[in-house]
Amino acid sequence: MAGQPSSKKGVLDPIIALLRWIWDRLERTLLLAIKLVFPSRFISPLGFLGMLTVIVFLILGVTGALLLFHFQPIFGDCPPAAANTTYVPAPTCNSAFNSVSAINNQVNWGFLIRNIHYQASNAMVLLAVMHMFYQYFAGRYKLRYEILWVTGIILGVVTIIEAYTGYDLIFNIRGQLAINIGQTLTYYTPVLGANLAQIIFGFSFNDLTIRFYAFHVFIIPIIMLAIMSIHLPKNLVLDIPSASAITGMILILGGLFPVEVGVRYDPNQLTQITFPEWYFTSLYAFIRTQGLPPFIAGAIIPGVFVLIFTVVPFFDRGRKIAMIDRPFWVALGVAALGQIAIVTVWGFRASNPFQPLLTEGQLLIDPVLFSGSLLIATALSYGFVYAFVRWRRAKLDALRAAKKPIPYRKVNPYFLSKGEVYALLGGLLLLQAFLDVAIFRAFLDTLNNFALLEIGMVLVAFAATVHIYRVSVQVK
């Protein structure tokens, strides 16, 4: 090795020298303090759901930055029509919605970027919740993980607030209804309510748009980055195939279910009504429950729910983290998941699904049925899981007492032959090339969602290629 470099002078040598020079200087910075681990073998992606959340956050940052160039954070002027004329919405009315609509329909690539941004926001909320529950069941909130856990919970709540400010900015009917509810809940806060509502929502809808714009694109992301700087562990696992696959899946979802801009909100037209985004229907169910004051339904109940999870590490003091050793906490987690599921479904429910939502009594939830179903589901899921874990535990203890080996399922991996690997890799490359051509054709034919779907497929194919490559390198 020592003799060879002197005889051969590569073309790339100066570039390599430059890179090495930069790398050496980077050691003085914070950047290299974070250790990125690229796993060489497949490990369950459940373990790095958190990393996937970060990647989706980055996607949101990039697409959001592109949307900034076209979005107008102004509600505008909506003068009422003169008497005895049919109402025509003023072009100055709801500029925010108009600009989103223009992004969707006119701006080049705007449809794709907006769809990716929307789907990624959903994915981020979902991934964050999944990450939280995975870490919960894995017992990853004790053994000096407490600060990571608490900051994670705060980060999750902030993520949902960020999503809320985002979908209000579109100023369609759905966004406007969410604004109404948010403003009411803030107003009903004891003591601070009126001042807080004025600071957050402003006085007019123009104030509101520009304030939410500031929150959505600057203030809350900065807060998220600040919390992330505490929440991210020192060793980050960056699994390129999983990251690429999740990005691809987001795009495929965007292609299959392209998001509508929604119905434009116009204060001069009669109120219309829709359901909120899926991560808010649980709150919406409580708000709609008969006889439950808005502040209790929309702030106290979810607050208590979040608080219980925040303080879990300070009550579960055992040193064991296996699920089988924590029947109470595992059952609590499953009961919480069951509650979330049931309440979310209630939130989407109308009394008569065949009638329009504006019909009287459509959105009222009977408190007895609601709390009854909630209690029964919680009790059943809690009791069943608790009993199951205890039963498994007893079985294992019996085996241990009898000094018998504890059985476990062994998985025999299937190894591809060399020819199969080459065929697969070649096929995937061909598929990507074909998709690349197809994307441009679809884009030229303005088949926007088809293009989005295909970009997603390219990413998934890339993920498969990298995965097969690393497995084959490992096996030899």
Place this chain on the structure above:
Amino acid sequence: MSDEKKPTPQPSSTPSPSVKAPTVSPQPAKPASAKTSAISRRAFVVGALGASTLLAVAAFAPPSLPSWDILNPLPPTKEGPTQVTTLNALESKYRNAVSAGNLYSPSDYSEFFYFPYPVTASPYYKNVITRLPGPPDIPTQIVNPFYASDPVLSKVAAFNLTCVHLRCIVNPGYAGNPGSGEFRLQCPCHGSQYRLADAVPVAGPAFDLGLLPLPRVKLSYDPATGNITATDLDGVAGVGRTA
């Protein structure tokens, strides 16, 4: 790790007695001066730091002009008394609706106006003004209790339309049984209903939760011109009437 480093500077400082000797001599004098002064130097610095911090904070928080006002929005100027409609216009609309058989849909004979802020500011300042039904169309005259003694305004009602439940804009459509003699405003979102005469919640979530009535638009009537003027909004839009 810190324990390993500590011993290294100590030997380097100890073998230089020539430097240390002058510094030692003032040291006996130091405790004596500390005893004479009332406070130590450290306590003085800490006290000064604390006091200046307090003063700096206090400079930002006079109760008359709190500095967090920077966060507050700039509200548009409130409109003064505004002529909304004329009694004749209301009356003729009402007559037309009655002859068309639409007595039980008050939206057919109501008028809408934005007061005291224009719609540009916020949709929450949308108000309705209605001629209240009376004989011969229904047996007894519905009376606006705020102007019970006024011959004209007792038959007119004007309220803010932002629902106090979750801030949807209330439709002044009918929400009772035709022929019942009841006239109500109904919110389309979750079905809160308000009496047309005084905007007190009578059904739906606003009633269940015991929320406040809708804010009232204060009116004045000029018999010479027949103009009806809105003078003030009694209450907060979206929160309710307190008086």
